[in-house]
Amino acid sequence: MKYIDEYRNPELINKLCASIKKIADKPYIFMEVCGGHTMAIQRFGIPSLLPSTIKLISGPGCPVCVTDTSYIDHLTALAQLDKTIICTFGDLIRVPGSYTSLDKAKAAGADIRVVLSSLDALKIATENPKQNVVFAAIGFETTSPGTAVAVLEAEQMNLNNFSILSAHKIMPPAMKAIVEDGVKINGYICPGHVSTIAGSAMYEEVCRDFGLGCVISGFEPLDILHSIHMLLVQLKNNDPKVEIQYKRAVKPNGNKKAKKIMDQVFVAVDGKWRGLGSIKRSVLKLRPQYYKYDAEHQFSVSFKTKEPDKGCICGEILKGKKSPSDCILFAQNCRPENPVGACMVSNEGACQSYFKYHQYGK
Numbered sequence: 001m002k003y004i005d006e007y008r009n010p011e012l013i014n015k016l017c018a019s020i021k022k023i024a025d026k027p028y029i030f031m032e033v034c035g036g037h038t039m040a041i042q043r044f045g046i047p048s049l050l051p052s053t054i055k056l057i058s059g060p061g062c063p064v065c066v067t068d069t070s071y072i073d074h075l076t077a078l079a080q081l082d083k084t085i086i087c088t089f090g091d092l093i094r095v096p097g098s099y100t101s102l103d104k105a106k107a108a109g110a111d112i113r114v115v116l117s118s119l120d121a122l123k124i125a126t127e128n129p130k131q132n133v134v135f136a137a138i139g140f141e142t143t144s145p146g147t148a149v150a151v152l153e154a155e156q157m158n159l160n161n162f163s164i165l166s167a168h169k170i171m172p173p174a175m176k177a178i179v180e181d182g183v184k185i186n187g188y189i190c191p192g193h194v195s196t197i198a199g200s201a202m203y204e205e206v207c208r209d210f211g212l213g214c215v216i217s218g219f220e221p222l223d224i225l226h227s228i229h230m231l232l233v234q235l236k237n238n239d240p241k242v243e244i245q246y247k248r249a250v251k252p253n254g255n256k257k258a259k260k261i262m263d264q265v266f267v268a269v270d271g272k273w274r275g276l277g278s279i280k281r282s283v284l285k286l287r288p289q290y291y292k293y294d295a296e297h298q299f300s301v302s303f304k305t306k307e308p309d310k311g312c313i314c315g316e317i318l319k320g321k322k323s324p325s326d327c328i329l330f331a332q333n334c335r336p337e338n339p340v341g342a343c344m345v346s347n348e349g350a351c352q353s354y355f356k357y358h359q360y361g362k
Contacts, residue, residue, distance in 0.1 A: 028054050031059045031187075032059060036193065037217060041224060064092055077301040077302065078134055080301075083132060085132070111131075118137065148266060150164070154293055171190075175188060175203075186212070190216040198259065200216055200254075203242045
């Protein structure tokens, strides 16, 4: 298939759904670990096409949602420094910290700018040589190569006023942590964009250690349904493995050049995930030779992080233990324009996706 309408063909969808229904003769639970999949699943009404024996749950696939509160507190503290510009992706700007958010700090006078890439932040640094520019570096394997390139470019230019505050994360450690935490699933629908960079090989350990099938999926209705069908066939054959459904974009070894740049600039360390706590070797930090571009090492700021609202169950939602409709705050006043937790901020967050396409959005 070559065109987008083929991946939304009703006849093909009905045939695939009939096959899924035939195979799924007992309960199965599959988790998607990609915010893009979470949004697509709700947007296209995928759960309504599936038999009642299949349950889809959302995992920690939205990079905004898994950004720990302390990171927002750190950024807003940096924003208070004189002659400092904070550059951030737009979907991070409304994530609530312990006491404020980036958009509120901007309204109070801080110089905070929305950018589309790390290279945009680098350009701002070259245009403002007397100010320190800090790029809020978040995202999984999809965005971390771009940040690595910006660091290398800054080094080549001998730029002294550019730095990053890294909250980049890698996916497999979180997938392992979820299973180790006791979440019962029968297989993973693996992220497409992340896998385009990292390849399918990175899921082999998850499959081997936990006996869970991993299928890398595209983002159209037929992609997602086909991935579910592939997982079901694995289960029926008692043959869990890593498979690529999204073959038009993903290769087993991924993008070798992008991975090489990542490895050159970053090293995996233990780090915090919102709602999941500290996960070993899951966060990417700059290697010591690049500390010149690490805001954490360049600027000394103090900040306090308080415990999240007791009514917020973002952690349980990110683990797939609860759904957005279980959240008291969600039902009462947590809306995209008034987010209490990060899951309601991003378009890829489980709560906002649910809000948009279910009764709360009406």
